[in-house]
Ligand SMILES: Nc1ncnc2c1ncn2[C@@H]1O[C@H](COP(=O)(O)OP(=O)(O)O)[C@@H](O)[C@H]1O
């Protein structure tokens with residue numbers, strides 16, 4: 001039986017980092033192949049396992065993606081589990097983490113179809129420089145930095161998007177520019193490796209798509225504690241997890257908790273692909 005590594009139509013051969021997992025699985029003698037989640041003809045029931053990997057397009061079609069998760073997840077064991085994926089595809093989860101006591105970037109969810117007076121919300125929160133972004137997002141989807149003096153631009157952004165998109169409002173975290181963002185990767189619940197991502201000098205987005213840099217890093221104890229507090233809120237076992245942390249006024253805070261299709265930066269640690277392959281192999285029966 002095949003292990004299906006779910007990917008997107010735009011990446012039929014998987015993203016380069018996920019090909020390291022494919023190779024590590026094949027080195028162990030396991031049969032595995034990329035499988036496009038949008039492919040209506042793929043027989044998921046013929047696979048022994050489905051591992052969601054380079055599905056980097058779901059933010060533009062979340063409902064379709066979740067229908068696939070439910071359908072394929074009923075036919076084959078899926079990791080991470082479907083219920084976790086449903087919860088984690090919408091950044092309302094940041095509010096849930098904060099409610100469970102996990103240090104998190106302060107977040108307001110602005111619901112699609114609502115009418116929001118940005119100035120009134122900012123007066124109420126007392127936030128100065130802020131960020132608006134989509135609640136279902138990858139790679140900075142509908143992300144706009146709104147300086148305290150730029151409320152009119154922010155209001156226009158909301159007026160354009162809010163009719164159809166849930167949006168998030170957060171204070172701008174200035175530590176992004178000086179210290180960057182740390183990503184801690186966990187395999188089977190255990191810490192595996194970490195990277196520090198920094199934005200290009202003229203940007204505040206850390207993604208390599210926008211010329212940000214990535215380097216391996218040893219996380220601090222405080223970063224491990226926050227990441228593990230986020231993990232502890234999830235009732236299900238997790239094959240993989242990535243916790244993105246940024247500096248807050250009193251220590252690291254969660255910017256993203258990625259359990260669906262995170263880039264796991266396998267290339268940055270010589271053992272990472274093997275570790276993940278072993279955890280996948282253990283589930284493939
Ligand atoms: N509140 C914020 N303050 C400062 N920078 C932010 C903030 N929110 C997002 N960013 C920048 O934009 C990037 C993308 O935002 P993020 O929340 O990670 O969404 P995604 O990666 O899913 O698009 C972050 O990595 C960071 O560089």
Ligand SMILES: [Mg+2]
Nearest residue numbers: 139140244256
């Ligand atoms: Mg991110």
